[in-house]
Amino acid sequence: MSAQSARAGASSPTGTPDGRTSTGTDTPAATIDPAILDRWDAQQAAYIAGREARFDALLDVLGLTVGEEPLVVDLACGPGSLSARMLDRFPGARVIGVDLDPLLLHVAHGVLGDAGGRLTLVDVDLAVPGWSARLADALNGARPHAVVSSTALHWLRADELLRVYREAHDLLADGGVLLNADHFRFDDRHPELRRIAEAHDEATQRAAFAAGAPTWDAWWDEVRVLPGVDALAQERERRFADRPPNPPTAVDLHLAALAQAGFTTVGSVWQLLDDHVVLGRR
């Protein structure tokens, strides 16, 4: 997918660093070359084998469970990669993208704008209980049909993850679905599978970088020198300073957490080695 396809004018709502949903009147729209989102996708695909297939599976199951015109919350949306794909695949969809990183929200807003009134970005820390209340303005009394996420919830500690799943469950409309695409890990119970998955990851990275994909660090070097982002970059540093990566979690922890959060149907609907899309149906 090219970032250009979801781009529909960069004129309104965005998240603001204090967590409010802005109408855009006090936050002028940035104009950012959409190729920066394509390069984000290229670097992410270097670290996640089968990333597009994983997105496709999530989108297929989204359409099959909640239909073609869903109201969706994209948890930890980053620069808008999954949001853009949902907006492209489902022209009747509306997406609320939430993230803690003010610079990634700025990129999402600069590239995607408000997607013709279909995309709202909100500055939210998922580790803080009560995060769903911050979506009240954007939801305007509605309850989402789906809560989705990609390559993100592994940033949360296990207790935070359980709380996020529980809060997402309570936020969803009856019959709504949670779909989380992420890189889980094989632990000591599965050393052989872990070895194969790690070798596969290394081969994926070698091939992607040889084909010109930027590394994570190279992509960030490019973003930090965008005009007018110094304060956002500093705020980003401040927010993530005391958040070291968490120990990796295995897929069965997620399935148990979804069940404990109250979801009825729970399962993995797609897998490539240690990459999964897990589902919970309310």
Ligand SMILES: C[S@@+](CC[C@H](N)C(=O)[O-])C[C@H]1O[C@@H](n2cnc3c(N)ncnc32)[C@H](O)[C@@H]1O
């Ligand atoms: C690897 S990026 C994935 C972005 C996007 N979903 C994708 O698949 O391209 C991980 C995202 O998680 C976000 N994140 C990490 N901790 C968070 C938190 N506590 N609350 C909200 N977002 C968080 C980061 O800011 C980042 O945007």
